[in-house]
Amino acid sequence: MQKLNLSQSLSQKLSPQQIQFIKLLQVPTAELDSRIEEELEINPALEEGKDEPEQTQEEDFGDSSEEERNRDDQDLNLDGYLDDDYGGYKMQGDGNYNSDDDDREIPISSQSSLHEQLISQLSYLKLDERQKIIGQQLVGSIENDGYIRRDLEAIINDLAFSQNIETDIDEMEEILRKIQNFDPAGIAARNLQECLTLQLERKEHPDDPVVMHALLIVQDCFEEFTKKHYSKIQKRLDLDEEQIKDAVNLITKLNPKPGGTSDGLVRTQYIIPDFILSNVGGKMEISLNSRNAPELRISRSYAEMFDAYDKSDKKDKKLKDTVSFVKQKLDSAKWFIDAIKQRQNTLLRTMEAILTYQKEFFIDGDETNLRPMILKDIAERIDMDISTVSRVANSKAIQTEFGVYPLKYFFSEGIATDSGEDVSNREVKFVLQGMVDAEDKKRPLSDDKLVKMLNKRGYNIARRTVAKYREQLQIPVARLRKEL
Template structure:
């Protein structure tokens, strides 16, 4: 016998307006123009520009009718209700919370030839037949941004067979690869770091120089020991004295481990466009939105005028009803988008102003040690918003100050207790830790245990595992790898 069970569940469903807002909140300023342009293209009811005759009463009237409309069942379309809506005065424009002096500039793009183009150009000077040139082009196309070929040559051979109908073997591939490895920049097309360094050393102007010879021997015969800085083992194995090891290591460390990075044309030059501008007027801090955050948008006058035409029409047939439904959807979508932009601006400003109040001392002098411990929850409670909303702002936005441009997540950090009972930002501890490592004797670098003792003496109550974590976050190697001859 079948039984019927009744269960209750609670679920949260986001409205189209909320989804629109969440998506726009994550869009950085540099991409906002493109996102607005995209919306303008797909929605004819949305236009860019100022309203010719803005009427505030019409805006308020429309907003009231819009709120009532949200609570209705959208499955039944009431033509008379549509005709009562007033969209013509609805607009969105800058509200004075942005920097009017900010100029919109195009992001500069490097005009030099890309690394790929440079290598193809050099390939054309080799005496190769058409088939070999295609193999060379395939190899060059496999070079990654840092200048290495990490794909297995067998895989490239298979690509040539399937895509170019060219049969080749490892010997021929190796031969053409060696020719490409003679191109500039030195070290290009290497398959690993060891080969990259070997290529650069072999191309030195004086290959018989003892320093070059010793460096080649170290990379060729003792590469593993070199990467671990086991210099005493290298000295014993190659029968070199301390000065010879030191000179050879100095030469190796001056080589380029990422030859692809030497090409300015490899990737586009990226510039951070700040979302906020901070000004300091004699100690009075004022934050404003970048002007790109405040585009002027409005509801299309022609679409609004359609409602007037329908209102005067005596026809109420099905076709007219469908037309009105379409126009209504476009007008609603335009209003939702404008509302989302407004809400985005408001949320950005409220979040940044809360951060500004929390970290005021830092924004006055730029001293990292003045940063207070601050987590997402602190700001969320201050502005009475959800933590996820603050997180979306913090993870994708930046502010321009007189000390430079900072990502907002820079200002968030956990607290570390001190002997005085006061909590300080872990950024302050990291700054002190970095200073200790910078000032250490490189012949006898400080171990994590010694760093812990030094930090404890300065009043920071910190464990060894925390020091190790901070050291890794600062990309500081362990003491053994920091040792210099």
């Protein structure tokens, strides 16, 4: 038997304005311009520029001519306004356009990409149309770091299905070998061993004993080389210690990622700081990047349009629908402006709390002065949710006298010391890096030795934590740090 029951429940829903704010909060400065441009394009009730003080109707029309008043009356006619074309964002014809804004564009490398350079080199080979398609398929399979990791059999299948071209491994290997002669050296290798071999084979003096020894090590003792078992290599190849050392030095100077560092293959990336820290007479002052504080206002013509409807006796359905649309656009514009202002306020409050918490670091930029700090510490200081602080810290950066730092840099866990104080794990990492840099590379320090050395300095740290920090610092294990 079915029964109907009544029950009460509480649920929390985010308002459209809250959703707008959350989305804007996590947008970095570099993307804020495009987000505002997008809003300006879809909402004609939103304009760029300072908000003008409101004038009374008498002030508005008191000194105007008859012709101007007639034009204003025509502007109040809402029929057909939906067909108006609105100017784009910062057009040169607009009064708000500033030629200095051009300088704020993010510069991007104009050089050709890796794929374009390789296709250009492919065109110089004497290939028939069928072979060109195979070559293009191989070039298209090269990843950003310069390697082909896709199995050749799979590429053969791709050619059969997508290009209706039948080929075999021998032909693929032949064309691949030609591509592997392209610049940069080592391109189109299928693994690190082949990449190093290709570079050594293209050395200016291939008969040089050092080059020949390096080739022998890469081709015949690659596994021993990666594990730095130099004594085994020496015994197997019957080379003395000096010959091994010269050959290994040559190999380590080769490029393990030929596609990632060659000229013109990488876009230059620029970090645009969201905050600027200035030291004015010993006083730290935080300011927002000007791009974080755009001047936006409500379109006066749209506001007058809505006021005119309130005073009008026209109540036909078409006019109601039109003004309903106007009201929706006005509300949306107000919400957006409020969200931008709230974003600015939240960014500043959060950064000021971080500045206060990490004041010693911002005075001299010494990493060892960083205090342990988690999101909760800042959230409690500004009386906001941890998720809000997380959104501010994400993809944001600050410009200081010592460089540009992402906000995430200042958040770290604490490590207990013998004195009972907590220090930032960044300080421990800094000390750990110094120990590794100063070690005897012929007898590198094991993790156990590093733990004992850190404990002697007063840092209560476990071996697994040292291993974790070492990996985060991209420091190999002791065996792989060994040098001849």
